[in-house]
Amino acid sequence: MRFASVVLDIPTRALDAAFDYAVPDEVRAQAEGDGVGCSGGLIGCTVLVPFSHRQVVGYVVATFDEAPAGIDPARILPIARILASSAFDEPSARVARWIAREYSCPLCEAIRPFLAPGQTVKVRRADDSSPWELVCEKSGPVDERWVSLTESAADFEPRANASKQRAVLGALSQGTVRMAELSAMLPGCSATVAALQKRGVVSVERRRHVRGGEGTTLSSATASRPEHLTKGQVGALEAVAAACAAARGDVVVVDGVTGSGKTEVYLEAIERVRKSGKSALVLVPEISLTAQTVGRFRSRFGDDVAILHSRLSAGERFDQWDLARRGEAHVVVGARSALFAPLRDLGLVIIDEEHEASYKQDSAPRYHAREVAARIARERGCALVLGSATPSLESLERCRAKSWGGVSWTRACMPERPGSARLPKVRVVDMTEQFALGRKHMFSKPLADALQGVAERREKAVLLLNRRGFANFLMCRECGAVPECPHCSTSLTYHERTHTLVCHSCDRSWAIGTPGAPMRCPVCGSPYLGAYGIGTQQVETTLADELAGKGVTIVRMDADTTRGKGEHQRRLEEFDAAECAVLVGTQMIAKGLDFPQVTLVGVINADTTLKMPDFRAAERTYDLLEQVAGRAGRGERPGEVIIQTYWASHPAIQAVAAHDRDLFMSSELEERRDGNYPPYSRLANVLCWGRNESEVRRVLDGVASTLRARIEGRRGWEVLGPADCLKSRVKDRFRRHILVKAPVGEELGALLDACVREQDKPRGVNVAVDVDAYDMM
Ligand SMILES: Nc1ncnc2c1ncn2[C@@H]1O[C@H](COP(=O)(O)OP(=O)(O)OP(=O)(O)O)[C@@H](O)[C@H]1O
Numbered sequence: 001m002r003f004a005s006v007v008l009d010i011p012t013r014a015l016d017a018a019f020d021y022a023v024p025d026e027v028r029a030q031a032e033g034d035g036v037g038c039s040g041g042l043i044g045c046t047v048l049v050p051f052s053h054r055q056v057v058g059y060v061v062a063t064f065d066e067a068p069a070g071i072d073p074a075r076i077l078p079i080a081r082i083l084a085s086s087a088f089d090e091p092s093a094r095v096a097r098w099i100a101r102e103y104s105c106p107l108c109e110a111i112r113p114f115l116a117p118g119q120t121v122k123v124r125r126a127d128d129s130s131p132w133e134l135v136c137e138k139s140g141p142v143d144e145r146w147v148s149l150t151e152s153a154a155d156f157e158p159r160a161n162a163s164k165q166r167a168v169l170g171a172l173s174q175g176t177v178r179m180a181e182l183s184a185m186l187p188g189c190s191a192t193v194a195a196l197q198k199r200g201v202v203s204v205e206r207r208r209h210v211r212g213g214e215g216t217t218l219s220s221a222t223a224s225r226p227e228h229l230t231k232g233q234v235g236a237l238e239a240v241a242a243a244c245a246a247a248r249g250d251v252v253v254v255d256g257v258t259g260s261g262k263t264e265v266y267l268e269a270i271e272r273v274r275k276s277g278k279s280a281l282v283l284v285p286e287i288s289l290t291a292q293t294v295g296r297f298r299s300r301f302g303d304d305v306a307i308l309h310s311r312l313s314a315g316e317r318f319d320q321w322d323l324a325r326r327g328e329a330h331v332v333v334g335a336r337s338a339l340f341a342p343l344r345d346l347g348l349v350i351i352d353e354e355h356e357a358s359y360k361q362d363s364a365p366r367y368h369a370r371e372v373a374a375r376i377a378r379e380r381g382c383a384l385v386l387g388s389a390t391p392s393l394e395s396l397e398r399c400r401a402k403s404w405g406g407v408s409w410t411r412a413c414m415p416e417r418p419g420s421a422r423l424p425k426v427r428v429v430d431m432t433e434q435f436a437l438g439r440k441h442m443f444s445k446p447l448a449d450a451l452q453g454v455a456e457r458r459e460k461a462v463l464l465l466n467r468r469g470f471a472n473f474l475m476c477r478e479c480g481a482v483p484e485c486p487h488c489s490t491s492l493t494y495h496e497r498t499h500t501l502v503c504h505s506c507d508r509s510w511a512i513g514t515p516g517a518p519m520r521c522p523v524c525g526s527p528y529l530g531a532y533g534i535g536t537q538q539v540e541t542t543l544a545d546e547l548a549g550k551g552v553t554i555v556r557m558d559a560d561t562t563r564g565k566g567e568h569q570r571r572l573e574e575f576d577a578a579e580c581a582v583l584v585g586t587q588m589i590a591k592g593l594d595f596p597q598v599t600l601v602g603v604i605n606a607d608t609t610l611k612m613p614d615f616r617a618a619e620r621t622y623d624l625l626e627q628v629a630g631r632a633g634r635g636e637r638p639g640e641v642i643i644q645t646y647w648a649s650h651p652a653i654q655a656v657a658a659h660d661r662d663l664f665m666s667s668e669l670e671e672r673r674d675g676n677y678p679p680y681s682r683l684a685n686v687l688c689w690g691r692n693e694s695e696v697r698r699v700l701d702g703v704a705s706t707l708r709a710r711i712e713g714r715r716g717w718e719v720l721g722p723a724d725c726l727k728s729r730v731k732d733r734f735r736r737h738i739l740v741k742a743p744v745g746e747e748l749g750a751l752l753d754a755c756v757r758e759q760d761k762p763r764g765v766n767v768a769v770d771v772d773a774y775d776m777m
């Protein structure tokens with residue numbers, strides 16, 4: 001290990017390569033002596049290196065003994081020092097390289113997700129004349145050592161002059177104290193504690209502080225082992241075992257209907273992997289990382305589980321991450337970014353609800369967790385399990401082809417719920433018919449009746465308000481104006497309770513009138529300003545009227561009511577504890593929740609998402625409806641689902657009504673094939689934004705013409721645009737984009753990267769390449 005290849009943390013596309021440095025003896029000794037590092041050496045370390053007359057932070061991605069060919073070893077500059085222990089090993093470095101190429105981003109940006117949370121080091125200077133300085137956003141490990149007296153403390157008498165010992169014993173006489181607090185009370189006491197520990201008078205215990213699993217009253221937050229696995233579960237486990245045995249990154253799509261017991265398959269599969277001494281990684285959507293999910297894993301694997309998600313503080317995230325790095329936890333359950341956790345000896349990766357759009361990161365590196373997971377599985381020779389009741393069309397297509405990317409893709413079906421639970425009966429209510437019958441209420445007659453039934457039978461219901469799309473804005477009935485944010489091209493959303501108009505692009509808000517006073521149109525001054533679309537608050541109010549005096553608890557869950565820490569869980573607990581209740585909410589209540597007492601699911605407006613300008617609109621609507629329908633009838637009592645819609649004939653809605661995915665698939669796949677959309681092509685979005693509109697236009701026109709010249713004559717390639725984005729202005733920046741379609745299997749990222757690099761970009765104009773884009777607004 002005399003030389004190292006270092007990627008500099010300078011995210012410009014031109015400085016993307018790794019540079020070679022010499023490894024001085026003391027640096028090597030430090031790296032090899034470091035017990036906590038991931039690679040057992042220098043790879044994965046954050047280092048300080050000289051570069052072009054200054055010092056720069058970089059990451060070691062490879063080491064070698066011979067000087068690189070053609071370079072005089074004496075002229076290779078040395079690494080100045082190590083700034084942080086190794087956070088990744090060689091296979092991870094290879095995955096990072098792949099991410100950079102695949103998603104067209106600078107290599108250092110692809111490496112950053114692998115670094116220890118909260119331990120990023122930067123070289124900065126205040127202005128051009130001041131010196132460079134190291135800024136270390138360190139959140140070291142949280143001290144979780146707890147000190148307490150042992151039984152033999154009673155017989156221990158400190159010597160007369162041992163005042164420090166007396167102080168420590170005194171402080172501990174009331175009970176266990178955290179080491180950090182003890183040090184704060186008695187500065188410099190750690191040597192004393194160590195001495196007392198040696199004598200057996202005090203004990204120091206490392207208690208893991210792990211949030212998320214503890215302190216919930218949710219009945220479903222434990223996973224008791226079922227007596228028998230279902231046939232579907234046994235089959236799925238066999239497929240997973242085969243993929244583990246193949247040890248080359250094979251993929252199993254666990255295609256199990258809602259409530260079929262996919263979680264039990266994950267738990268069982270992890271148990272087997274653990275028995276063979278390997279570790280496992282489980283990804284769930286951020287929003288499902290609730291006490292319920294965490295509790296289920298914790299109840300089976302206890303302290304062997306580390307939890308990673310964005311609601312943890314930086315220190316807590318570091319702690320959890322470090323448990324994996326030190327090999328103290330062998331199961332990591334987390335949101336998208338947990339994919340980069342430094343687990344040793346990985347044997348299995350699981351992605352739950354794999355169809356979820358939130359697995360695509362919408363800032364650089366713009367990776368899709370499913371694709372990176374597949375890459376990691378191949379790199380480490382472990383199995384990948386993708387679970388969902390509504391697998392993505394991409395995954396289903398790969399299973400149909402049986403292999404993809406050099407590994408096998410298998411589908412394991414679980415068509416039934418365990419025990420006596422059955423899939424609920426679904427009824428579609430055509431709202432145009434209701435209107436023709438003279439019913440203008442938010443709840444159709446069948447839904448209103450069903451809610452009364454729930455109240456009478458003392459059961460529970462879930463009501464979904466489909467809020468994606470353009471619901472809930474105000475429109476002037478005289479001039480037709482819709483108030484928009486002056487900084488973004490976004491219709492403002494009306495919030496009834498606070499009487500404000502809110503921009504969901506930039507979070508600015510405007511008060512309108514005073515409660516009770518009429519609101520006026522900002523354009524023509526007319527008082528006839530009406531709310532279009534409905535909000536959850538309105539549903540809650542209407543519901544309260546409908547069920548007044550019936551003793552039904554109404555719990556509302558949306559972005560507003562779950563903002564505070566722990567609110568999400570608190571509301572679910574409230575719903576769980578109530579004797580008879582209705583849970584009203586947005587998308588966030590649609591998936592994962594397992595409450596056996598729910599017998600009715602109502603969807604107030606099924607079709608708002610169908611009208612979104614997005615080729616995945618139908619798929620998303622189908623997924624959402626099938627998932628939310630799946631909340632009903634998970635226990636012994638049968639469930640019923642009522643879907644209100646103005647578009648009853650749409651295949652997505654028909655398919656949910658019949659629990660027949662093929663109904664939806666056949667029409668959808670045909671449209672995708674006709675339009676050359678994924679899964680039959682790859683799609684990238686090249687986005688350009690800046691304050692100066694003409695510069696934005698010029699830059700993107702340049703990218704488009706370079707691109708068109710390059711793909712000239714190549715089959716299956718298509719360049720659409722440039723055109724204004726649907727959100728053509730956000731935070732006063734103009735936004736235009738190009739959509740690029742390419743045949744499946746083409747390296748789209750590398751080509752787009754080259755075209756963007758070629759373009760001269762003035763300051764203030766930004767270009768982002770989003771490969772396999774999900775959000776094209
Ligand atoms: N073999 C079994 N026998 C009896 N009950 C089981 C069995 N397997 C799972 N269950 C129970 O079935 C319920 C549903 O399981 P789970 O929540 O894992 O479903 P799921 O497939 O993840 O559904 P969804 O996609 O809706 O989230 C749970 O309460 C679970 O304890």
Ligand SMILES: [Zn+2]
Nearest residue numbers: 485488503506
């Ligand atoms: Zn705005």
